[in-house]
Amino acid sequence: MSDPVPGGGPLLEVRDLKKYFDVPKGRLHAVDGLSFSIDAGKTLGMVGESGCGKSTTGRVLLRLHEPSSGSVRFDGVEVTGLPPDRLKELRSRMQMIFQDPYASINPRHTVATIIGEPLRIFRKVKGGAEHEAKVRELMETVGLAGRLYDAYPHELDGGRRQRIGIARALALEPRFIVCDEPVSSLDVSIQAQILNLLQDLQERFGLTYLFITHDLSVVKHISDDIAVMYLGQLIEKAPTRELFRKPLHPYTQALLSAIPVPKAGARKKRIILRSEISSPIDPKPGCRFAPRCEFARPECLESDPPLAEAAPGHFVACRRAADFE
């Protein structure tokens, strides 16, 4: 379906990406100096709580929002500043699956129309017969029964609606898909079906994913690497196993300890954080987590801590990380 994956090497490279929104109270730093890369065929899980900027990041990568500054290189091409015709061409290779399958598809269109829309826009197929064959093939790929071809979204449950969103994202044979909380609105048994599907598709088509979620057990299951965000900044990034084995940032530690474990008698030692996330509007310099951090020292408030490599492939933005070794 897509080009064969070149061995290794980043497909997506993000450098010092910023997205600010001007709001009545000041300037909201939604994404504030983000740098990361994703290798072809891999999944980067991006986690963080409401308002940490993870969805905005996904949207800026596809230029659904224009970045305020910084660089996004996809397959060697600078995405920021690309003229509209080139951008449109690029978007056929970068797609998105949205969180809410109830809101992200048009309720007045049939399943076939929704899935076939990208094919029409990009004139990928010639003639009605070929179009229908392609749509049916996509439906089969994502596990939608052929009898649903003329069905409307309201006739379907959440899991099937999400399959429509996935089929639509696959229609143009992309190489990279931003999955923005694709299973968050689904029940666990359906969630497992969709996660397995996304993994199968990745293997089959060599897809590269940015998987955005607040659910740490989901992200652990599906990701090769995990990036933890806090108030618009990347505070820790590591291979999945390493991050869960040895989280270095105090926020990551609290986040991991907060997950309830579905085992009898498993109640673990929990780090209960003080207060709540501070405002992303005109943030003060210094570590943004410091006001809630039990290890914070005066120097933490002086300037942003740099993202430093604490162990091979394990990056953390914390001045005190070395003390936790």
Add this chain to the structure above:
Amino acid sequence: MAAILDIRDLVVHYSSDRETVRAVNGLSLSLERGKVLGLVGETGAGKTTTALSVLDMVQEPQGKIVSGTILFEGRDIRALRPEEMREVRGKEIAMIFQDPMTALNPLITVGEQIAETVRRHEGLPREDSERRAGEMLELVGIPASRSRDYPHQFSGGMKQRVVIAIALACNPKLLLADEPTTALDVTIQAQVLEMMSELIKKFGTSVVMITHDLGIVAENCDHVATMYAGEVVEYGTVDQVFGDPRHPYTIGLFGSLPNLDEESDRLTPIPGLMPDPTDLPAGCFFSPRCPRATERCQAERPSDSEEGGHRVKCHLFGGGKEEGR
């Protein structure tokens, strides 16, 4: 110990001109005084309808308790007159709703929303009720000085604290908590659950905790009931159900969860979907999705079998003994 809540053979339907939704189908459940019962299941399992039935708040005329008894401290809730029920509701049995954004009145200060409950049920004069409101806010971790603030001035986690303060203001004997932390981020969820479990212990409140999160059940509940299509399919202590899950649906739920402790490549989801509640299958409601269903399962509804308080509604466990395991 005597049960504070005892539900027997509860049947609740929602009807329109065209169809009848069979939401709760012969549910039996009891809760011991001072204990926390977790009610788990997926969307449409009938969890919320069960809770609303206990408060006699099933939306009429579409919704109707068709049959069954609900005994609260030995009193039949369904036999109470509306004015008697109003005394029970909010004072003796309180409910926490899932969404704190819609459970609060945006036009009334949070202090007044708590004080109102106290005045209504305990007949306290305004000054005393306001003092109590301040005390309740402090109990849930909000400075009493904020009692004159409006809901929009609080974050989601803080709003849910206010909702909990309202629910506990009259020191109810029974608390129905319907997904109390589902709308919250995981670190805030940890804060709220910790605060809730302390208060429950302090006041000796009996609790029905409705959730889809098996981790929350494992860490906060004494007993657990798994619901499927309006029935309790498995019931036992947390140790029994999590240590030795028996019903194929419960086992399927556990298989659908990404495991935080172990590396697993594939999830084992439950195939298929929840049955249509307007058209429930013959025999066991789970049989169309059950990997171990036999002809008998498709023809005959299973009854409960019990072993040491561990109850399972499944033909595999007939006559108090396991078969075919």
